[in-house]
Amino acid sequence: MGLTFAQKVLAKKAELSTVAVGQIVDVEPDFCLSHDNTAAIAKTFAKFGVEKVKNPERFVIVLDHTVPASTEEYAKGHKEIREFVAKQGIKAFYDGGVGICHQVLPEMGFALPGSLILGSDSHTTAYGALGAFSAGVGRSEMAALYATSRIWLKTPTSFKIEVRGKLKEPVTSKDLVLKIIGDIGADGALYKSVEYAGEAIEAMSLSSRLVLSNMAVEMGAKNGYCAPDKKTFAFLEHRAVAEYTPIYPDSDAEYERSLTYDASKLGPQVAKPHTVDNVAPVEEVEGTKIDQALLGTCTNGRLEDLRLAARYLEGKKIAKGVRMLVLPASQEVLLEALRGGLIEIFVRAGAMVLNPGCGPCLGAHQGVLAAGEVCISTANRNFQGRMGSNEAATYLASPATVAASAVAGVITDPRKVGRGGGA
Amino acid sequence: MIEGKVWKYGDDVNTDVIFAGKYTYKPMTPAEMAERALEDLDPTFAKGVKPGDIVVAGANFGCGSSREQAATCIKAAGVAAVIAVSFSRLFFRNAINEGLPVVELAGGTTMIAKDDKVQIDFEKGTVTHKGKSYTFPALPKEVLAILNDGGLIPHVKKALLKT
Numbered sequence: 001m002g003l004t005f006a007q008k009v010l011a012k013k014a015e016l017s018t019v020a021v022g023q024i025v026d027v028e029p030d031f032c033l034s035h036d037n038t039a040a041i042a043k044t045f046a047k048f049g050v051e052k053v054k055n056p057e058r059f060v061i062v063l064d065h066t067v068p069a070s071t072e073e074y075a076k077g078h079k080e081i082r083e084f085v086a087k088q089g090i091k092a093f094y095d096g097g098v099g100i101c102h103q104v105l106p107e108m109g110f111a112l113p114g115s116l117i118l119g120s121d122s123h124t125t126a127y128g129a130l131g132a133f134s135a136g137v138g139r140s141e142m143a144a145l146y147a148t149s150r151i152w153l154k155t156p157t158s159f160k161i162e163v164r165g166k167l168k169e170p171v172t173s174k175d176l177v178l179k180i181i182g183d184i185g186a187d188g189a190l191y192k193s194v195e196y197a198g199e200a201i202e203a204m205s206l207s208s209r210l211v212l213s214n215m216a217v218e219m220g221a222k223n224g225y226c227a228p229d230k231k232t233f234a235f236l237e238h239r240a241v242a243e244y245t246p247i248y249p250d251s252d253a254e255y256e257r258s259l260t261y262d263a264s265k266l267g268p269q270v271a272k273p274h275t276v277d278n279v280a281p282v283e284e285v286e287g288t289k290i291d292q293a294l295l296g297t298c299t300n301g302r303l304e305d306l307r308l309a310a311r312y313l314e315g316k317k318i319a320k321g322v323r324m325l326v327l328p329a330s331q332e333v334l335l336e337a338l339r340g341g342l343i344e345i346f347v348r349a350g351a352m353v354l355n356p357g358c359g360p361c362l363g364a365h366q367g368v369l370a371a372g373e374v375c376i377s378t379a380n381r382n383f384q385g386r387m388g389s390n391e392a393a394t395y396l397a398s399p400a401t402v403a404a405s406a407v408a409g410v411i412t413d414p415r416k417v418g419r420g421g422g423a
Numbered sequence: 424m425i426e427g428k429v430w431k432y433g434d435d436v437n438t439d440v441i442f443a444g445k446y447t448y449k450p451m452t453p454a455e456m457a458e459r460a461l462e463d464l465d466p467t468f469a470k471g472v473k474p475g476d477i478v479v480a481g482a483n484f485g486c487g488s489s490r491e492q493a494a495t496c497i498k499a500a501g502v503a504a505v506i507a508v509s510f511s512r513l514f515f516r517n518a519i520n521e522g523l524p525v526v527e528l529a530g531g532t533t534m535i536a537k538d539d540k541v542q543i544d545f546e547k548g549t550v551t552h553k554g555k556s557y558t559f560p561a562l563p564k565e566v567l568a569i570l571n572d573g574g575l576i577p578h579v580k581k582a583l584l585k586t
Contacts, residue, residue: 024565036448037490047576048583066448073449122489122513138491138517140575147579152565186435187483191512220483222512275435362444362488383439383487385463 002250004158005225006193009133009247013116023155030242031058031110032145033119035101036065039077041120042084044143053088053146060092061085062104067096067357070365099330099356102126102214102298106206107332109239113228113246118142118151123298123380125221128213129206130236131228131246133193136217156222157256158193158249163200165264170308170400170414173208174300174378176200177215178269178396180261182279190220192256195249200263201226206235207302214299215380218276225249268414270376271396274384282401282413290395292375293318293406295351296327297361300378300399303336309403310342312414313349319409324351325367327359351406363387369394376405424544425503427477430468431537434481438488438514440464442496447488453499460496474501477543479535481507485514491521498523504543506550508532519566522574526550526559 003018011018014025034041038061053059061081069075078096085093094104102123105111113131117124120142127134137151145151161180181188194216201209209226216224228246268282295301295309306328318324326346328334334356337343346353360367361379368388369375375387375394382394400414408417440463442456461468478497484507485493494517497505504524508531518525526543528550535541535552542551549556562570572578
């Protein structure tokens with residue numbers, strides 16, 4: 001019997017010929033990510049009595065969650081992080097504004113096929129889109145990684161999700177992953193390694209695959225893998241910080257569960273309040289009044305997302321009483337959006353274009369919700385109270401659905417509205 | 424062996440309702456975190472919880488964010504253990520790393536209600552409730568070693584001293 005991607009990558013990292021499912025391995029990650037939580041992690045690291053971070057070249061730190069600082073406390077945290085990276089000689093430090101960590105790591109060439117990446121952020125699963133094994137860890141674990149470079153991981157069993165057919169415009173990978181999470185539930189892939197495969201995945205851009213891998217954690221998965229291909233290698237050509245060897249599952253690998261989807265039959269999906277697996281076709285919630293529309297986040301803040309949204313906003317105005325927030329995922333995305341005329345489309349439509357960062361996704365700043373307010377968002381979570389008031393509600397959807405809804409003022413099926421010529 | 428009074432919750436209790444995102448980047452002491460524990464799920468919890476109480480929940484407890492404060496705030500509130508049908512992998516790791524025992528009762532927890540008394544015998548791997556015993560699998564030895572050292576920080580400290 002062949003081996004899954006998870007078995008092969010963990011065996012390689014543990015320097016073993018093979019590993020069994022359930023086996024605990026002691027491994028050294030290729031790269032480790034932390035963000036604004038580095039301030040707290042550095043304090044924990046200090047408790048070890050170790051002066052220096054072991055292998056500082058393996059750590060990537062990106063400020064994105066509360067940038068620019070909106071409170072004195074956040075500013076103090078950022079200052080402590082800048083001092084920490086300077087003292088420890090951590091070169092891969094990206095200060096506020098460069099982008100969201102899960103966009104910055106791929107752009108800067110750290111998310112490499114066949115690599116092991118751990119991050120003190122649950123959406124670290126994103127780099128599976130480039131063929132990495134990447135998973136979230138806690139703050140204590142990141143502090144321990146600073147001190148020792150090593151960590152234990154359990155070898156997960158694997159699910160294979162095969163997606164046949166082609167997605168029909170304007171249906172996106174966001175609709176697909178919401179559909180899957182709705183079907184199998186928020187714990188449907190708990191502790192599993194998810195491997196996405198099939199014609200629809202192969203046809204997708206890297207940006208679209210990043211959505212699938214990013215949201216693997218919303219079905220409970222440990223990681224979400226897409227096989228690296230020509231698109232992956234081309235993207236990394238002038239970016240990769242190290243040489244890499246792609247790892248592919250064996251064709252006779254053993255999967256605990258296999259699921260098959262037909263992309264061509266899929267319509268726009270929406271996750272209703274207050275759980276990501278509370279998914280319905282957009283038709284079911286059409287007409288729901290919204291107060292805020294959020295386009296951005298580590299899930300859907302990439303150029304193709306902005307481009308798709310712009311098609312619904314070009315020459316239009318955002319509905320009266322609705323505010324729309326646009327947060328490009330990185331400076332690179334922002335610059336390309338500027339060059340492509342997308343930012344002008346957003347501003348003319350009446351949207352607020354904010355700096356690259358996590359923004360209001362986690363309710364820390366920049367557009368939190370009041371009691372009774374409703375937001376439609378391209379983010380990955382809609383838990384009660386997450387975006388502000390405990391009595392606010394968040395719907396999750398694709399950039400097309402969010403943009404069409406912002407114009408209409410109510411949740412809208414993007415297939416039913418006219419579009420401008422668009423970018 | 425521990426015995427405690429139950430706080431009972433359902434499935435998919437997520438980290439945002441355990442410890443809200445708006446507090447995640449605020450420097451807070453464990454005691455301050457405890458005051459916010461489960462704030463958006465059960466506003467009576469933080470005020471009513473007593474040392475030694477036990478949180479019992481359904482499937483996928485602690486799903487969502489990697490924020491370790493979700494485990495820290497429950498531990499700091501004095502909770503002796505969390506029993507659930509299953510845990511998110513991040514909460515599971517964070518709980519162990521914070522020295523908060525987690526017990527997986529895969530068979531279900533619907534028989535247990537708020538304010539019931541339950542006993543947990545970690546050596547035997549049993550939860551006893553109203554005279555009936557339910558077994559749970561022992562933690563892997565690597566994981567148990569962290570828990571027995573009181574969490575990851577003391578565990579790693581110990582290991583670093585040896586080298």
